Amino acid sequence: MSASPTGAVVPAGITDPCVHCGFCLPTCASYRVLATEMDSPRGRIHALKAIEAGELTLDATVASHFDSCLGCFACVTACPSGVRYDQLIEAARPQLNAPELRSPAQRAFRRTLFSLLPYPARLRAVLAPLRAYAGTPLQAMARRTGLTRLFGPQIEAMERLLPPLAPExxxxxxxxxxxxxxxxxxxxxxxxxxxxxxxxxxxxxxxxxxxxxxxxxxxxxxxxxxxxxxxxxxxxxxxxxxxxxxxxxxxxxxxxxxxxxxxxxxxxxxxxxxxxxxxxxxxxxxxxxxxxxxxxxxxxxxxxxxxxxGLSEGFAASLRPLRHADGQAATAERPLELAYHDACHMLHGQGLREPPRSLLGRIPHVRLREATEAGVCCGSAGIYNLVQPEEAAELGRIKAADLAGTGAAIAVSANIGCSLQIRRHLEESGRPLPVLHPVQLLARSAAGG
Ligand code: SF4
Ligand code: SF4
CATH class of the missing domain: 1.20.1050 (Glutathione S-transferase Yfyf (Class Pi); Chain A, domain 2)
Structure with missing residues (x-):
């Protein structure tokens, strides 16, 4: 592990503002599903302080409690002391990638993901043969029979997120x-x-x-x-x-x-x-x-x-009510209800809560329904739902139930990772709401609904 001479994993002083009050715990996605102090922001900060003091070593077990963090930054929003956990985890992550802190299988899986996901041409080459499978009855059968489980939890998680693949x-x-x-x-x-x-x-x-x-x-x-x-x-x-x-x-x-x-x-x-x-x-x-x-x-x-x-005058004037599943256009008496999902990297990472809601509110006769736990991560978190599939699936189930529980007809998500995760868990929970990006709803409305 590369560490400073004092053994510190993160820059000096970054953990100091933490007063261990625990206000961050209810918002923390990893704490929510693992329920252990070491898997909470406060626990990780405590561990970093102990490492700095020479009382704890960053070994594979300690590293696993940092790997359980989704990097959702809900704790940053919640913290009354201004702890910059986002900076803290960003400084810690490179050191968690030290070879001795992960098993050969974990390293190989991550290497595969990093050599594939950021390269559209490579990803296309891998996905091309799956066009005959994704979105077909064969895929439905493989999922129903549990066939995909034979390949282990990580491959199963990848398969469960695989959507139908459009020619475009x-x-x-x-x-x-x-x-x-x-x-x-x-x-x-x-x-x-x-x-x-x-x-x-x-x-x-x-x-x-x-x-x-x-x-x-x-x-x-x-x-x-x-x-x-x-x-x-x-x-x-x-x-x-x-x-x-x-x-x-x-x-x-x-x-x-x-x-x-x-x-x-x-x-x-x-x-x-x-x-x-x-x-x-x-x-x-x-x-x-x-x-x-x-x-x-x-x-x-x-x-x-x-x-x-701002929307142009012409575009705003072109917006028409969207249609319900039965084909009827939404009206003031029967509005179309939408549940907007706040992606963590939008809400906590970029501080953007109102713009999507404001844009959706420009579509005639939509009503926004708020999820009870809008600020809690859906479990997608980049590759988290692939490398930590069980915890991610639990969070996905919670999020799907929360969004479906609003009674909305459509879930709205502005982050592809969240959309795939939410679609999966809505389907698996038997409440397969459409999951659309706000710009898709705006485009649909401008095209006549
Ligand atoms: S990170 Fe902030 S909210 Fe969490 S225990 Fe420390 S001071 Fe409290
Ligand atoms: S970034 Fe998210 S998962 Fe990680 S400690 Fe903060 S709230 Fe918990």
Whole structure:
């Protein structure tokens, strides 16, 4: 393990504000399902202090209590003393990746995920043969009979999240520039997200539709890779830096005199996945260089951005009531009820609670229903639901019950990882509500409902 001469795992002073009050415990997802102090923010802070004092060694057992943390940052929101647990866990994660702290099987599985998930071309190559399986009766049968269990909990967890694979997921045919419709108000870049573009390409399609219809020109660097969120949230810093530099270079390659998107600068760089947005906004700290900071300064979640610039008058006027499952349009007497799921990297990581609700509220005759435990993680958390499948599944069941318990007809999620996790657990609980991104609902409403 790499550690400072004092044995400290995190920078000096970062744990000092903790007064061990325990206010963070009820919001902590890992504490919720494991119910042990060591798997709570307070317990981990206590362990870090003990390591610093030389009373505890960071061995595999202690590391496992840090690995149980989802990195959801609900504890940061809850803490009255201002403990920056987000900075603390980010500083600790790289050291948890020391080879001696994980088994060979754990290391091999993580290596496989990190060599696959951030690379859309590789992921497509693996997923292509599964097109004949995903979303078919064969998949339903394999799940029903428990066949997937034979491959172990991690492979089973991957299979359980596998959605039907749309043909668009296997194409890179988006234009470099999608023009604004009508008078151009702004010009933005779009980060497609690696998992999102493969597992739910309809989200980016809806984002382009909504932006263009709002008078916003969109630049889409071709062959863009992963923003680095998958590796960033696991403390794989050098890998994240490589991915971040590559993404910035893809933008620079298309914007400028004589380049495909022309010389005009971007007003913003948008993304429609909260986990990606959180990492993109941290490029300054991740890269520790000017290019990262200036790129990060323009990043916004698409909902944050649309709420900030406002819907165009024409787009707002085009919004029509959405339809209920029975085909009837929502009315004031019979509104369509939506349960918005706050992704942790949006709510706790970016401090964005109101923009999605405000945008959804622009659609006529929708009513937002609030989940009882809106601030608690759904268990997705990047690759958490693959590397810690049992804990993640328990959280997924809690979240699905909470969202379905609102009585809403549609669950709304703005993060691909959460959407896959929530869809899985809604289906498994026998309440398969549709799970849609807010921009999909806006696009649908603008298209006539
Ligand atoms: S992290 Fe904050 S909320 Fe949690 S025990 Fe420490 S001071 Fe209290
Ligand atoms: S980041 Fe989430 S899971 Fe980790 S300690 Fe904080 S509340 Fe618990």
């Amino acid at each position: 997921a296997f194409r890179d045919d988006l234009p470099v520039v999608v023009p604004a419709r009508g008078e151009r108000r702004q010009r933005v870049g779009l980060v497609l997200g690696c998992v999102q573009r493969l597992f739910d390409p309809a989200v980016n399609a809806a984002a382009l539709e909504v932006l263009s219809a709002n008078g916003i020109e969109v630049v889409i660097p071709p062959e863009q890779g992963c923003c680095g969120a998958v590796t960033h949230h696991q403390g794989e810093l050098e890998h994240t830096r490589t991915l971040a530099r590559d993404l910035i270079a893809r933008f620079e390659a298309v914007i400028g005199p004589g380049r495909p998107a022309g010389p005009e600068p971007l007003d913003a760089v948008l993304v429609a996945a909260s986990g990606c947005g959180h990492t993109l906004k941290h490029y300054g700290a991740i890269l520790e260089e000017e290019s990262g900071g200036s790129f990060a300064a323009r990043v916004a979640d698409i909902q944050e951005y649309l709420d900030r610039v």
